[in-house]
Amino acid sequence: MKYDVIIVGAGPAGLSAAIYSARGGLKTAIFEKAMIGGQINVTDEVENYPGFEEPLAGFDLTEKMHLQAERFGAEFIEEEITAIGLEGLCKIVETAEGKYRAKSVIICTGAHPRRLNVPGEEQFTGRGVSYCATCDGALYRDKVVAVVGGGDSAIEEGLFLTRFAKKVHVIHRRDSLRAQKIIQERAFKNPKMEFIWDSVVQEIRGEDKVRELEIYNRKTNQITHLPVDGIFIYVGILPNNELLESRLALDSAGFVLTDENMHTNVPGIYAAGDIRHTVLRQVVTATSDGAIAAWSAEKWIIENYDSLED
Ligand SMILES: Cc1cc2nc3c(=O)[nH]c(=O)nc-3n(C[C@H](O)[C@H](O)[C@H](O)COP(=O)(O)OP(=O)(O)OC[C@H]3O[C@@H](n4cnc5c(N)ncnc54)[C@H](O)[C@@H]3O)c2cc1C
Incomplete structure (x- = not known):
């Protein structure tokens, strides 16, 4: 199966990327190995995400994002991605169930407690x-x-x-x-x-x-x-970077280095959210990163493929 965009991880960054990518008309698949929503699901009260005057549970917030992404046609696949390879411009994403092809990949694998x-x-x-x-x-x-x-x-x-x-x-x-x-x-x-x-x-x-x-x-x-x-x-977080190949540039702590468009050093591979080298790791920054990554991936696909149908 070939997708325009494959998103790895359905936390706030991945969900936001899925909303922007699917709404932009790109054939979008989002893979999640555990629970849709990511780390914030365990938080009882989120009171600093704009748009909600009363605190809301992390799960309720990400469930809204999940439904929103589905409404625009993002395909949710409950499988763990174990490897990302390259075949020319095309990205080959592997899970225990098989291989999936995509023009662009957005890595939103997040972080875990130290x-x-x-x-x-x-x-x-x-x-x-x-x-x-x-x-x-x-x-x-x-x-x-x-x-x-x-x-x-x-x-x-x-x-x-x-x-x-x-x-x-x-x-x-x-x-x-x-x-x-x-x-x-x-x-x-x-x-x-x-x-x-x-x-x-x-x-x-x-x-x-x-x-x-x-x-x-x-x-x-x-x-x-x-x-x-x-x-x-609660003594900090570590990046979920196990699946990232040595070709992706990481900082000394193992977080992915990107430019301001969320582009990694590998053409067509983007990173967003807590997995990224960044100054603030919150839902608001993760969703912002996800939006920018999806927007940038679309531009990259248009520039590098003759049409979205390729
Ligand atoms: C206790 C706690 C309280 C917090 N409170 C707040 C708060 O009040 N406000 C706030 O803004 N932020 C808060 N945060 C921070 C916020 O949760 C994170 O910044 C945010 O969840 C980052 O989103 P993300 O999508 O980048 O990563 P994550 O939320 O970590 O999501 C990554 C997802 O990727 C999946 N994944 C990883 N690897 C793979 C793979 N190989 N294949 C498929 N799926 C994969 C994971 O299972 C996970 O679901 C809190 C965090 C914690 C731990």
């Missing part, structure tokens, strides 16, 4: 260690939890956890937060939140479930033990 890589983390994942407050927060009603990190995600998810937990300790390696001021103010005002500064988690301990954290203070060199029922980790 692990702390400390003893106990893997052992207790799902038994007290979590990367998703929305998914697991309700399990910690009247319990004590810790959140690791100082950015927007850490503090927002920590605030969400105060709905259930009786205490939320925020453990941060520095002496101030990176989160936006408005979020910081809410956190400092919340009586359930307590801050442990200049500190890192060295070990997660327990028997069947997490019981305590070993914490190292980087300024005083002191080691303390904090009893907790759960730990939520």
Whole structure:
């Protein structure tokens, strides 16, 4: 089957690219290996995406994008793309089910949470260690939890956890937060939140479930033990770049380098959203990238193929 555009990943970037591409009359397929909507699906409240005066659940937002893309004729294919090859100008996309051909490919594979890589983390994942407050927060009603990190995600998810937990300790390696001021103010005002500064988690301990954290203070060199029922980790994100071949230029952290038109160094291959080397990784920037990538792909196809029918 030959498509004009194949989009890899149906998070906000891919969904936006699909809306623009399909609405522009391009034969568009969008592949998703997990759940349509991407990372934002796990967030209970999105309040910074323009156009909604009240917060809405991440899933509700991406479901609107999904239906919108389908309305314009984008084809959703629930398969994982395992390789992208080239045959002249044509791109060959592989999944376990077969090969698909496209004139242009837009990579929107997003990112995933960075692990702390400390003893106990893997052992207790799902038994007290979590990367998703929305998914697991309700399990910690009247319990004590810790959140690791100082950015927007850490503090927002920590605030969400105060709905259930009786205490939320925020453990941060520095002496101030990176989160936006408005979020910081809410956190400092919340009586359930307590801050442990200049500190890192060295070990997660327990028997069947997490019981305590070993914490190292980087300024005083002191080691303390904090009893907790759960730990939520938000210490950054890593690119989902496993399928990207060595021919695509990446930055030192593994994010895809593009120009302002979202074009990678490979002609006809674009990247959009969290997978891209960029200064801000949010839904609004992902959808913007997706729109630009689809627009640029269309221009590239028109310039490089005699007609859209080729
Ligand atoms: C806890 C948390 C809270 C957040 N809160 C907010 C917020 O309030 N506001 C905001 O604007 N942003 C928020 N963000 C950030 C936002 O979720 C991301 O910036 C956004 O989802 C990026 O969209 P994306 O499409 O680039 O990538 P993703 O959302 O990561 O989507 C990528 C998709 O690609 C799929 N995929 C990957 N590889 C393949 C493959 N090989 N084949 C097929 N499919 C593949 C994945 O399964 C995934 O569905 C939050 C993120 C987290 C983790």
